[in-house]
Amino acid sequence: MTEAPFSSLPEFQDTLLAMPGPDEAARQGASDRNGQLTKPPGALGDLEDLAIWYAAWRGQARPEIERPQVLVFAGNHGVAARGVSAFPAEVTEQMVLNFQAGGAAVNQLARVAGAQLGVHAIALDRPTADFTQGPAMSEAELVEALSIGWAAVDPKADLLVVGEMGIGNTTSAAAVALALFGGEPHDWVGRGTGVDDAGLALKSEVLRMGIKANPAASGNGLEALRCFGGRELAAMAGALAAARAARIPVILDGYICTAAAATLEVTVKGTLAHTCAGHCSAEGAHGRLLDRLGKPPLLTLNMRLGEASGGTLAINVLKGAVACLSGMATFAEAGVSDA
Secondary structure, three states, rough: OHHHOOOOOHHHHHHOOOOOOOHHHHHHHHHHHHHOHHHHHHHOOHHHHHHHHHHHHHHOOOOOOEEEEEEEEEEEOOOHHHHHOOOOOHHHHHHHHHHHOOOOOOHHHHHOOOEEEEEEOOOOOOOOOOOOOOOOHHHHHHHHHHHOOOOOOOOOOOOEEEEEOOOHHHHHHHHHHHHHOOOOHHHHHOOOOOOHHHHHHHHHHHHHHHHHHHHHHOOOOHHHHHOOOOHHHHHHHHHHHHHHHHOOOOEEEEHHHHHHHHHHHHOOOOOOEEEEEEEOOOHHHHHHHHHHHHEEEEEEOOOOOOOOOOHHHHHHHHHHHHHHHHHOOOOOHOOOOOO
């Protein structure tokens, strides 16, 4: 694991500004190879572009996926005390124990994908502050969580999926999205863990209070993350940044992960070029947020579990795309006429 190269938010922003880009020679090599494979042009559809994108970020015209990593970060939210979730805050820690025991959905999906799973519970005994009263985190707390996410990324990984667990964090994600992209609270709130209509109305009111209490977050990526994000959202953002620095492609998970990612894109445009969207969840605003980021989902299966489950399931789609690019024979190798 790699120590974070920043100790303040300005240094973190400078780190984002200095990020490397894809390898254009590898992109061209992969594109050329794709054009010679034993199939009609474009017959594999979006899988072809997906594989070429992956090759460019890995710097290999004929890549393989051998060391995927899945990271799940957990945090507790002060705003949960306002009743915005159908479950109590204690469930966060209970689910962390379930992850560690191998009993959650993401454990099974990571095993099927051949991925290394890491679970990081961040100060569960210290919920973030209630953002209806002011910022959820201080700058120091945000930097600490960003650094935890950065350090959790295995520099030898060749693919990363990040996810979360935190009661109340769909409300946190909705507040981040509202601060970044505007609109009305009802544009961004959803049922999360299963709240009823009264719960939806409460979440909208909590967002209104939060926006009023944190005016500096409007349109500001890192301030939105500090004022409305939980430690797990911040850790996901730190992990996404670390992956970009190491040219590790990322599959984004659900609404909460995408909201965390959006704070980076708003801070420095283009920061998410190394990412693709694993799925579009049943949380209504997730699709709207993906559209804002220009990230079409690989899967749409009406999932709404979180914990990196949708992104982890999508690993096998990306593996399939890369396997076709690198493993298929060209017309010349197979002795097949391409006329």
